Amino acid sequence: xxxxxxxxMSVPGMTETTEAVARARAGDADAWGExxxxxxxxxxxxxxRALPTREDAExxxxxxxxxxxxxxxxxxxxxxxxxxxxxxxxxxxxxxLRRRKIRQDKETEDVEDVPxxxxxxxxxxxxxxxxxxxxxxxxxxKLGARARMALVLRYYSDMxxxxxxxxxxxxxxxxxxxxxxxxxxxxQALEGKSALAAGGTS
Amino acid sequence: xxxxxxxxxPEGPGGTLDHLDEITCLxxxxxxxxxxxxxxxxxxxxxxxACRTLLKALERESxxxxxxxxxxxxxxPSRLAEFQERARKSHQWISGLIFGLAATGVxxxxxxxxxxxxxxxxxxxxxxxxxLSLLVFQGAFWKGWQSVITLLEVLAMLTVAGFGLVIFRRRxxxxxxxxxxxxxxxxxxxxxxxxxxxxxxKAQTAEVKQEETIKGDIYLSGExxxxxxxxxxxxxxxxxxxxxxxxxxxxxxxxxxxMRIRGxxxxxxxxxxxxxxxxxxxGKNVTWFGDSxxxxxxxxxxxxxxxxxxxxxxxxxxxxxxxxFGHEVGVNGAVLGSIWERGDSLIxxxxxxxxxxxxxxxxxxxxxxxxxxxxxPVEFTQRERRSEYSxxxxxxxxxxxxxxxxxxxxxxxxxxxxxxxxxVAAGERVGAPIGLGVLVFFGVPIxxxxxxxxxxxIPLGLLTLGLWFFAINCxxxxxxxxxxxxxxxxxxxxxxxxxxxxAGFVIVRIVYTPIAPLHVIGALVGLGIWMWGIGAISxxxxxxxxxxxxxxxxxxxxxxxx
Numbered sequence: 001x002x003x004x005x006x007x008x009m010s011v012p013g014m015t016e017t018t019e020a021v022a023r024a025r026a027g028d029a030d031a032w033g034e035x036x037x038x039x040x041x042x043x044x045x046x047x048x049r050a051l052p053t054r055e056d057a058e059x060x061x062x063x064x065x066x067x068x069x070x071x072x073x074x075x076x077x078x079x080x081x082x083x084x085x086x087x088x089x090x091x092x093x094x095x096x097l098r099r100r101k102i103r104q105d106k107e108t109e110d111v112e113d114v115p116x117x118x119x120x121x122x123x124x125x126x127x128x129x130x131x132x133x134x135x136x137x138x139x140x141x142k143l144g145a146r147a148r149m150a151l152v153l154r155y156y157s158d159m160x161x162x163x164x165x166x167x168x169x170x171x172x173x174x175x176x177x178x179x180x181x182x183x184x185x186x187x188q189a190l191e192g193k194s195a196l197a198a199g200g201t202s
Numbered sequence: 203x204x205x206x207x208x209x210x211x212p213e214g215p216g217g218t219l220d221h222l223d224e225i226t227c228l229x230x231x232x233x234x235x236x237x238x239x240x241x242x243x244x245x246x247x248x249x250x251x252a253c254r255t256l257l258k259a260l261e262r263e264s265x266x267x268x269x270x271x272x273x274x275x276x277x278x279p280s281r282l283a284e285f286q287e288r289a290r291k292s293h294q295w296i297s298g299l300i301f302g303l304a305a306t307g308v309x310x311x312x313x314x315x316x317x318x319x320x321x322x323x324x325x326x327x328x329x330x331x332x333x334l335s336l337l338v339f340q341g342a343f344w345k346g347w348q349s350v351i352t353l354l355e356v357l358a359m360l361t362v363a364g365f366g367l368v369i370f371r372r373r374x375x376x377x378x379x380x381x382x383x384x385x386x387x388x389x390x391x392x393x394x395x396x397x398x399x400x401x402x403x404k405a406q407t408a409e410v411k412q413e414e415t416i417k418g419d420i421y422l423s424g425e426x427x428x429x430x431x432x433x434x435x436x437x438x439x440x441x442x443x444x445x446x447x448x449x450x451x452x453x454x455x456x457x458x459x460x461m462r463i464r465g466x467x468x469x470x471x472x473x474x475x476x477x478x479x480x481x482x483x484x485g486k487n488v489t490w491f492g493d494s495x496x497x498x499x500x501x502x503x504x505x506x507x508x509x510x511x512x513x514x515x516x517x518x519x520x521x522x523x524x525x526x527f528g529h530e531v532g533v534n535g536a537v538l539g540s541i542w543e544r545g546d547s548l549i550x551x552x553x554x555x556x557x558x559x560x561x562x563x564x565x566x567x568x569x570x571x572x573x574x575x576x577x578x579p580v581e582f583t584q585r586e587r588r589s590e591y592s593x594x595x596x597x598x599x600x601x602x603x604x605x606x607x608x609x610x611x612x613x614x615x616x617x618x619x620x621x622x623x624x625x626v627a628a629g630e631r632v633g634a635p636i637g638l639g640v641l642v643f644f645g646v647p648i649x650x651x652x653x654x655x656x657x658x659x660i661p662l663g664l665l666t667l668g669l670w671f672f673a674i675n676c677x678x679x680x681x682x683x684x685x686x687x688x689x690x691x692x693x694x695x696x697x698x699x700x701x702x703x704x705a706g707f708v709i710v711r712i713v714y715t716p717i718a719p720l721h722v723i724g725a726l727v728g729l730g731i732w733m734w735g736i737g738a739i740s741x742x743x744x745x746x747x748x749x750x751x752x753x754x755x756x757x758x759x760x761x762x763x764x
Contacts, residue, residue: 023203041278049271055691058279063695099627118224128262136270155264156271163232176229183263185229 017044017081025072026180035064043089049140049152050093060096064089073113073151086157090167097145116184124187139189155181222246222253224260232258241349309452342591408441410448419452427458429465436469446482453486463501468503480518487522498537506539516554523558544585550574597715604711611679611703620698621742622683628745629684629738636730638744639677639737642730646670670736677735685739 009098023031043064047057068088075084111177141146153159154165162177165172222230229235230590247254289541364550387440387454403409408424410416414431419438427441439456446454446463453469461476468485471478475492480501483623487505488495493512497503501518508525515532516524523539524531533554541548549561552573560576561566563583570580582742615622629635683699684705686752693699707715718724745756 002235040282044278044282044658045271045274045276048276050325054276054279059695059698060691061282066695072596093222099623115480116224119256119259121252121259125224125255125262128259131266133266133270133273134275136266151267161232162269166464176225176232176234179232180225180228186267 009016018077021075021077023071032069035068039085040065043085044091046086046152047093048157049137049156050090050149051096052141055119058094060089062091064092067092073168086159087163088168089160090153090157094149094167097149100145116181119187127190135190136186139186141190143182143185146178147185150175150178150182153187206734221250222256224256224664227253227257227260231257231264320497379681412448437466497535548580550576550580604708608676608704610675610705611682611707612700614676614679615696615700615703619699621746622744623699624745625680625739626687628741629680630687631741632734635737635741636734637737639733639735639738642670642736642740643674643733673736673739674732676739677708677732679703679707680735681731681740682710685709 017035018036020034022030024035040061044057044061047060047064048054051057051060068085071088075081136182139152143151150164150168153164159167161175162172164175167176170180208533209663213685226235226243230240233240235243243720247257249737252451261621288675291610395709402423403417403420404423405423405477407426407428408422409426409428410420410422410431410433412430415452416431416435419435420433421438423440424440427444429437429439429446429450430448434451435451436452437446437454437456438453439458441456441546442459444456444458444461446461446467447465449465450467450469451474454463454467455470455472456475458475461473461475461477462480463480463484464473464482466483466485469485470486470489471480473492475490476489477493478490478495480488480495480497480503482506484502485501485504488497488509489501489561490507490509491511494514495509495512496515497507497518497520499517502521504521506522506525507514507516509528511528512524513530514524515527515534517534517535519535519536520539524537524543525539526543526545528540528545530545530549531541531543532549532551533541534551535553536555538557541556541560542561543560543564545562546565546567548560550556550568550570550683552571555575557577559566559578560580561583562580563585563586567582568580570576621699623752646666650663650667650670653660653666683703683706686702686704686709688706689692689709690702692704694742695701714727715725
């Protein structure tokens, strides 16, 4: 698989980021500006994919960077800054979605127990071939909160299954199941069917 | 990892070869299978065209997803591009506003409210007991109704302490700081009273017999309570009929239907109850919450009588002042100090005498017999409900209190951002919180009072009552934030929420202020706001106490074979 983790818009070197983080920690406002300029576009896109509306994504991006001011002291400099930043963003967006969707999820939680229909390999291949990136983005907006979040964490942020399990609060063994259900929902949405009917019947 | 379905099915019982299930294909495509299973899948795929196609389709789907997500389809919104600079500026502005608001609120709270009331209550004989001396020297937070005097100080201190916590929260972990505060509060509430050994007596008729002498405090509880002997300490008493015929060197603190003091109490009498009759003597002050108190002709109170509610008849002697909120005061005996009454009527009979000023605010002029001996004429103020609302003073105070409440809201939002958001979210549902609010508004005080009936439940009951009172004060803030969210849209940013809280609260106040003077409608709207807010807080609390749903309840896909 090709490397997935998106970098900042104008990718600075690792050293530059580390220096900027160190200066930001020391209270340097210009360093904050640098980090914001470098990473805000990628974080905004992440939020745009994960949250339902553009306004939500804008608000969330600002909140994540505000939060970053308090959390930067917790950052372990031996690890990748962008990976850590995505974790902060993922937790923030998931908190927002969970708060809003808790009622809706309760209403549809029985769908989780419906067995998934095994796809016809050739039909699936054909469906994927026909669809464009734009159509996929449009379909993503129709998915349930958890399905969309799972796909974004995996295919935008390139998070590992462990990281996804941690972010979504599910057992590691179920991450594959969550992703598979999300793909089924996405296919249904791409075919123009209700995302909630994605459980199908066997 | 243990996959939820068979990775590769061997030949089935019928001798036909099963296909790989989709989850196995996905895990294989995502490099999540262990080596042995991956090899088995790979071997199967080499021989099975359908599974090979499925694997290929899944990989293609992964690439399509990645491409779709990573494509830069929209530029960074200008709002975000300018955010960094704006955030810096807005923070300076907000900091200035907060400082100004905080200073105004604290100053207004202290100089215009806490200080004058403290002086007035001290003059009325509540006794200059400070919070510090209560906590440090006496060792118990709650020691009868005299703690009421400290309530305002506590509120002011909590506000200041809240600000301190907010300022230093970067250094302190929020959880541990809150835990410390709560633990301190609980410890203060449950600390035993200091003086000597404490005795408990609970019976149908709980009594201290005539020949008995109790050294230290005593708790008495029963349908009938009699103290005929001597108690060298305080008496905490709870019952239907209470008679104090003996000698109590400390305070008598209690709740009852009727209480008769025929003996001698050297300390204070603090009680809530229906009827109180003092035929004996009380060495210090009397504080009574209830329907009627009579100091009969043989009765003597050396200090001040403070009463909230009902009727007060003084046939005997009161050594100092009378502070009264209620229906009627009748003076047939002697009051050596002043009378300060806010009630319906004041009657001073020909045998009555008052040694100090008489300030009476009521519905009608005081009825003073010509033979009554008064040091100065009655200073009467006609009480007009509407007049309060028509004075500028009332509106100035509304503004000051609005600032103080916004300050409280600010502190709460910064201290408990998550819980504040949850309360507001709960409030947005309107119906459910109001329904629950009705229940909590009336139910909690009843439950707390019931808890107080059992002596060990007193700290718990008082804590519950305190939280209930605090929640009522926060109710309007919650409703204000909900209104703010309706007008300006929701946000998850704490400062955005604080802005909405402040704006919404001001709007609620502006709308409610002209309604408040309308007797029934004003009261109903006020009550509705309280119930809505307190219901939202309760709902958020209830949700917090619910167990969290985890992923373990999720279904497992079943592989279909063809």
